[in-house]
Amino acid sequence: MSIDIKTVERKGGTPQERVYLVEVFKGMAVTFGHFIRNFLDNSKLYVRHYPEVEPEITARWRGRHRLTRHEDGTVKCVACFMCQTNCPAKCIMIEAGERNDGRTEKLPVRFDIDLLECIYCGFCVEACPMDAIRMDTGIYALTGTERDSFVIGLNELLQSESPFTDEEYKKGSK
Amino acid sequence: MADTIKLSVNGVEVEVQAGKNLVDAVAAVGIEIPHICYHPALGADGNCRMCLVEIEDGRPPLVPACKTRAVEGMKVRLDSEKIKKIQRDIMEFELINHPIDCPICDQAGECILQDYYMKYDGAQSRMRVPQVVKGKKIDFGAGVVHDQERCVLCARCVRFTRLITKTGELGIVNRTDQARVNIFPGRPLSNRYSLNVVDLCPVGAMTSSDFRFKQRAWFLTKSKGICHGCSKGCNIFIDHNREKYQDDIIYRYRPRHNEQVNGYFICDAGRMTYKQENEKRLRTPLASGQQADLESAINALKRRLDQAANPFFVVSPNCSLEQMHAIQQLAAQKKATVSGFSEGYIQEGDGDDWLIQDDKAANRAAFAVLGIDETKEVFNSALKGADLVVNFGNDLSLSGVNNTSLGTAEMAFIGSYANSCADAAAYLVPVASYSEDSGSIINVDGVLQRYETAVKKNVPFPNMLSVIRQLGGGLDDVQAARTSLGNTVEAFKKLDLQNIPAQGLALTASEVGNVTA
Numbered sequence: 001m002s003i004d005i006k007t008v009e010r011k012g013g014t015p016q017e018r019v020y021l022v023e024v025f026k027g028m029a030v031t032f033g034h035f036i037r038n039f040l041d042n043s044k045l046y047v048r049h050y051p052e053v054e055p056e057i058t059a060r061w062r063g064r065h066r067l068t069r070h071e072d073g074t075v076k077c078v079a080c081f082m083c084q085t086n087c088p089a090k091c092i093m094i095e096a097g098e099r100n101d102g103r104t105e106k107l108p109v110r111f112d113i114d115l116l117e118c119i120y121c122g123f124c125v126e127a128c129p130m131d132a133i134r135m136d137t138g139i140y141a142l143t144g145t146e147r148d149s150f151v152i153g154l155n156e157l158l159q160s161e162s163p164f165t166d167e168e169y170k171k172g173s174k
Numbered sequence: 175m176a177d178t179i180k181l182s183v184n185g186v187e188v189e190v191q192a193g194k195n196l197v198d199a200v201a202a203v204g205i206e207i208p209h210i211c212y213h214p215a216l217g218a219d220g221n222c223r224m225c226l227v228e229i230e231d232g233r234p235p236l237v238p239a240c241k242t243r244a245v246e247g248m249k250v251r252l253d254s255e256k257i258k259k260i261q262r263d264i265m266e267f268e269l270i271n272h273p274i275d276c277p278i279c280d281q282a283g284e285c286i287l288q289d290y291y292m293k294y295d296g297a298q299s300r301m302r303v304p305q306v307v308k309g310k311k312i313d314f315g316a317g318v319v320h321d322q323e324r325c326v327l328c329a330r331c332v333r334f335t336r337l338i339t340k341t342g343e344l345g346i347v348n349r350t351d352q353a354r355v356n357i358f359p360g361r362p363l364s365n366r367y368s369l370n371v372v373d374l375c376p377v378g379a380m381t382s383s384d385f386r387f388k389q390r391a392w393f394l395t396k397s398k399g400i401c402h403g404c405s406k407g408c409n410i411f412i413d414h415n416r417e418k419y420q421d422d423i424i425y426r427y428r429p430r431h432n433e434q435v436n437g438y439f440i441c442d443a444g445r446m447t448y449k450q451e452n453e454k455r456l457r458t459p460l461a462s463g464q465q466a467d468l469e470s471a472i473n474a475l476k477r478r479l480d481q482a483a484n485p486f487f488v489v490s491p492n493c494s495l496e497q498m499h500a501i502q503q504l505a506a507q508k509k510a511t512v513s514g515f516s517e518g519y520i521q522e523g524d525g526d527d528w529l530i531q532d533d534k535a536a537n538r539a540a541f542a543v544l545g546i547d548e549t550k551e552v553f554n555s556a557l558k559g560a561d562l563v564v565n566f567g568n569d570l571s572l573s574g575v576n577n578t579s580l581g582t583a584e585m586a587f588i589g590s591y592a593n594s595c596a597d598a599a600a601y602l603v604p605v606a607s608y609s610e611d612s613g614s615i616i617n618v619d620g621v622l623q624r625y626e627t628a629v630k631k632n633v634p635f636p637n638m639l640s641v642i643r644q645l646g647g648g649l650d651d652v653q654a655a656r657t658s659l660g661n662t663v664e665a666f667k668k669l670d671l672q673n674i675p676a677q678g679l680a681l682t683a684s685e686v687g688n689v690t691a
């Protein structure tokens with residue numbers, strides 16, 4: 001296989017460009033042009049007024065995780081460790097126990113995610129055979145003052161609700 | 175070396191051992207014949223039909239490999255379309271009523287159905303009728319939990335209780351899709367080798383209640399080890415794992431095949447000794463009764479040992495050969511008496527004629543080889559004159575020596591496990607246990623075996639040899655100890671202690687009985 005070589009013409013060689021100051025003023029004219037135009041009317045700026053205006057998030061956007069439940073409120077997760085096995089950041093820590101709610105035999109008694117280690121790749125969601133873990137909470141801003149506060153447990157993961165309906169989630173966007 | 179014969183597998187000529195069945199014979203040269211019900215310890219049953227192979231020009235042309243003896247000139251075919259179809263059909267048959275609950279099944283990752291499905295089947299289910307519902311989570315006793323839906327009715331467990339333990343608690347009741355492995359009503363598994371059915375089960379039908387849901391099989395590091403539960407020295411796999419932000423701990427022991435020692439099995443009691451490795455451990459060093467860091471505890475003990483007029487060393491029969499040798503050297507240097515008095519480790523009448531032994535110490539046979547005295551008389555007389563007793567892991571309370579009988583002597587304890595001797599010690603040095611250390615031991619039958627470091631703790635305990643060196647001993651590490659053993663001990667002069675074979679080395683009667691003292 002041959003490689004195509006494209007020779008790029010070197011610019012900046014004309015006398016006007018070599019004087020340099022002329023080009024500086026031309027550049028500044030563009031900058032000040034933008035500045036004055038946006039100073040007088042900022043409605044067309046490509047800037048989001050965060051945090052007053054929050055970004056619009058689609059259902060397929062990967063935010064903080066949550067654990068889902070069956071219709072009767074029981075936990076969907078069966079503690080199969082597929083997410084933990086698949087996690088490239090090794091941020092999921094599960095402990096399994098006996099389950100007695102008549103669903104299967106196994107359930108997580110501890111399900112910790114270290115959000116500081118998480119890289120939000122979504123592999124856990126893809127690995128899950130039960131659709132028990134999703135990243136559709138739309139939570140993207142996490143703050144805390146201690147490292148430990150970023151390790152979220154079973155209760156927190158189960159309490160989070162999704163702003164999307166199941167149909168939206170399956171379709172992938174709002 | 176046994177006789178070899180030549181036969182051809184898939185048209186390729188291979189040389190295999192004579193007198194074996196086809197499965198074992200060609201497995202030795204790296205060719206796998208899939209089989210579910212056959213296990214070398216239980217013999218051929220031929221109920222699963224997975225090992226059917228084609229014999230060219232043979233009568234009959236299709237035979238179960240587990241029941242067919244390998245003979246000279248045999249032409250075995252595993253790759254014909256006919257055989258592949260048989261394997262696919264049998265897998266489909268096994269999976270008709272299988273719940274496929276691999277996500278919650280402990281066997282996942284080491285399951286024959288998973289492996290064979292990927293290798294020999296790979297087809298979608300054609301079943302359009304509801305599956306047969308059977309019993310789940312049935313307690314069979316002795317820590318065995320049975321799941322009838324996952325069972326493939328290979329009868330390995332049934333044959334184990336009938337042929338090996340001869341207790342016959344298990345049986346298969348009913349026929350066709352109503353067939354289930356079950357116990358007799360009110361007669362649970364009650365033999366002392368019951369948990370072997372969990373290892374024998376090729377699928378997840380038998381699970382151990384102790385290990386149930388603790389870990390997935392693929393997280394576990396499977397290191398080789400030797401069980402120290404009794405003097406048999408059964409070969410085991412130490413399955414351990416370090417969870418994130420936690421320490422490396424052991425989750426289970428599994429038997430490791432060694433024809434010379436334990437065959438394919440271990441006893442339930444030995445299997446559970448892993449708990450001692452995780453819990454019941456000594457952790458805090460003591461110097462003159464005060465908590466101290468490791469370095470200062472060892473230094474304080476060294477000073478105390480140098481001052482002692484009559485030190486007395488007590489050795490545990492669980493110490494490795496290398497450790498005992500180092501202790502003996504240190505004792506010679508400090509002019510201390512060494513005693514291995516530990517009659518309490520022997521539980522008279524507890525053993526049987528198979529694996530379980532009366533003697534619950536792993537390396538008592540080494541006392542005779544190294545010439546360490548273990549009589550009560552020598553122990554008592556040495557104890558009377560002693561002002562410092564250095565105890566190397568020997569739980570004397572088992573042998574009826576309580577702390578008051580030590581008299582005025584001060585006690586130092588260098589060991590791994592908590593016991594009342596360690597509680598009474600003024601100097602305490604916690605050391606690595608056998609799963610975290612390497613060494614060699616001699617079992618009750620005179621088989622010399624070595625074990626290597628399996629578990630690596632976040633903050634490792636020092637090994638006993640390095641502590642002995644810091645106390646003034648002259649041996650640097652296990653290799654140095656083995657060289658020294660080979661040079662000084664008559665029985666080991668002709669042996670290569672650095673390279674003990676993996677299956678152990680059977681010492682001759684004269685070597686074991688060679689008392690040098």
